[in-house]
């Protein structure tokens with residue numbers, strides 16, 4: 001792959017809105033991505049292999065649970081810092097951001113928000129450091145957009161529950177030491193259960209043949225009469241608002257992350273357009289290519305502003321899940337369009353692994369689908385503004 005020459009676009013001087021600490025955090029992650037991810041990621045993606053060694057590094061960098069309090073191993077940071085970290089990770093590869101999103105927002109967050117003090121102390125420091133990797137099991141073979149219909153269930157057996165069912169499309173599953181699994185109890189209430197690798201009847205078959213997120217490990221979670229001690233149930237939440245609350249946190253990170261992928265594609269396409277000569281001129285001198293580049297930077301700038309404002313609202317505990325949905329949807333859409341146009345500007349070179357553009361494009365096919373599909377987020381906005389539920 002070509003040397004990583006990334007220069008971050010900041011057309012509206014948004015850096016002036018960031019604190020010194022936020023800029024320092026962004027720089028730390030950006031440098032790490034340039035040094036540790038860019039040189040290896042294309043090869044891992046081509047081989048469809050998860051670069052497992054980065055888990056510890058992500059922990060050391062503070063990318064796992066950046067907003068979780070320091071006493072549990074988290075970073076104690078604000079939401080804009082968290083967003084900037086996700087932007088920089090996804091600038092490298094969506095799969096790397098996925099690993100961090102799942103660990104921080106879908107595994108550590110529910111243990112912190114809904115867990116007992118014993119659960120927080122037992123799991124959070126190991127997850128924050130990257131000693132353990134976690135995964136989040138909500139989606140089932142027949143219940144994706146509609147998790148309320150889930151069939152995975154727990155039955156009360158006194159000091160333990162027996163867990164049965166299966167989850168699919170689970171990021172990190174093949175390498176995870178623990179899984180936060182959402183299952184219905186005998187009363188039909190959705191409960192969160194921490195399942196540990198090694199529990200009898202629990203397996204994590206890997207998912208093969210993905211054309212997208214190839215450097216991220218995906219798998220199933222299969223539970224066959226798994227005996228889970230009751231102390232592994234998250235005591236402080238019941239109902240679908242448990243997993244959906246985690247998704248709000250993770251979707252927020254994706255809103256920032258996908259803009260990172262878009263920024264990378266724009267930066268690559270801009271440089272290429274200034275260097276590539278056809279008909280005796282750089283292709284960037286042709287109006288058709290300028291139109292694409294001008295529209296890219298316009299959409300990136302609008303999305304950066306939206307994310308920053310959302311981060312402020314998150315910090316003030318005023319952001320709504322519907323606002324997060326709008327941002328996730330907008331960022332995924334503009335990122336997909338920008339990557340596609342950047343691919344075109346690179347001509348034939350755009351389809352090769354020499355540049356990150358095609359990899360980003362393929363990754364975004366997953367990102368626009370997981371954590372709520374593009375349609376689902378549109379319907380969330382539709383319901384929020386009209387008051388009518390068009391899901392059912």
Ligand code: TGC
Pocket residue numbers: 097098099101102136138139144145146147148171239240241242244245246247248250321370371372373376380391
């Ligand atoms: P509904 O009746 O609307 O809500 C049930 C309860 O949840 C509350 N709620 C939320 N709370 C926090 N955050 C949100 N975003 C929330 N959305 C809803 C709601 O207030 C209610 O609370 P309460 O107290 O009244 O019980 O639920 P519904 O069954 O009608 O479903 C609504 C719908 C369709 C929007 C929801 O099911 C949905 O978002 N579906 C999409 C499923 C999804 O996003 N799955 C993601 C799986 S995880 C994943 O993809 C990880 S990929 C990670 C990676 O690799 O980076």
Ligand code: FAD
Pocket residue numbers: 102135136137138139141143144145146168169170171172213218366369370371372373374375376379390391392
């Ligand atoms: P479906 O729900 O079957 O949707 C199919 C199509 O129907 C979509 O276009 C959808 O928008 C549309 N549709 C559905 N309902 C409606 C409606 N009411 N109105 C209009 N259109 C509708 N899940 C986890 O739990 N944990 C993970 O870690 C995780 N990681 C993932 C990693 C990858 C690489 C992928 C691809 C997925 C991952 N997922 C994970 C699952 C992901 O969240 C689901 O794929 C997603 O929620 C959509 O579910 P589905 O694939 O079953 O699609």
